[in-house]
Amino acid sequence: MTVKRRSVPARQDGRATRWAGQRERRRREFVDAALKAITEHGPHVSTQQIADRAGVPRTRLYRHFNGKADLAAAIAERVIEQVVVELDPVWNPRGTPMEMIELAVRTHVAWMAEHAAIYQYVINIGGEAGASAYHDVKVAVSGHIAALFREYLHASGGDTTAAEPAAYGLVGFVDAATTRWLEHPDEQTREELVRKLVDWAWLLISDTAAKSGLELDPHQRLPTPKELRAQHATR
Structure with a gap:
């Protein structure tokens, strides 16, 4: 049996592109916050201190990074x-x-x-x-x-x-x-x-x-x- 592949609507592709762009923007914002936290707390800064500097819970921080x-x-x-x-x-x-x-x-x-x-x-x-x-x-x-x-x-x-x-x-x-x-x-x-x-x-x-x-x-x-x-x- 031949299975026909469904084409992805352009609108859905657009949402995926926007989400990828937003995710990358958030990652950069978190990295900016991390640099400020390192400057403030030193090189042994904790993930919690980075999250606090970014103004988000630590769990949300790790939604954008695959671990420490x-x-x-x-x-x-x-x-x-x-x-x-x-x-x-x-x-x-x-x-x-x-x-x-x-x-x-x-x-x-x-x-x-x-x-x-x-x-x-x-x-x-x-x-x-x-x-x-x-x-x-x-x-x-x-x-x-x-x-x-x-x-x-x-x-x-x-x-x-x-x-x-x-x-x-x-x-x-x-x-x-x-x-x-x-x-x-x-x-x-x-x-x-x-x-x-x-x-x-x-x-x-x-x-x-x-x-x-x-x-x-x-x-x-x-x-x-x-x-x-x-x-x-x-x-």
Whole structure:
């Protein structure tokens, strides 16, 4: 016997679409409430505190998330979105080498300092999803810097093999040093930390570049790779 499939009326499809949109909107609202609760209560915030901040019973909160792990993953995803936006100086470097370094370092340290509880939540409470998401951001930042560094070293006729380890080492160093400072903020001010990190970052970058034949002036406009290639061709 052949069974005919009933077509779904367009009106019903429309209701399903609207419901999906409302559900996604509510999830985002709950994540917003969770970020505020984390800031208020710290990284070990309870689900009840998040529900209280959202103004709903805890049972209603879990109608939109498949348990605590799903909620933590959604929070981590939103935080990573914010981090990517905040790191615009890394994706779009401009100015002199020293200005680029300082802006990137200062932005990173400022975000970590001003969102310490959220950072700790993502890394320690957000489970595998949180740690993995933050790791992916560091890999993306490192890869972006490595590609930029490699392009400049190649344009100057230098050895490009140093680009990747230098970039990954630099990002890991700045991130680890900032994390350590968050645990012991009384040892030095944020500004003192930024100044040290900028100086150390410059030493690593300038030394790596110099050994590959690329001399950088920290306070002069960074020439484009095309300009570097032209300079190298006339030598």
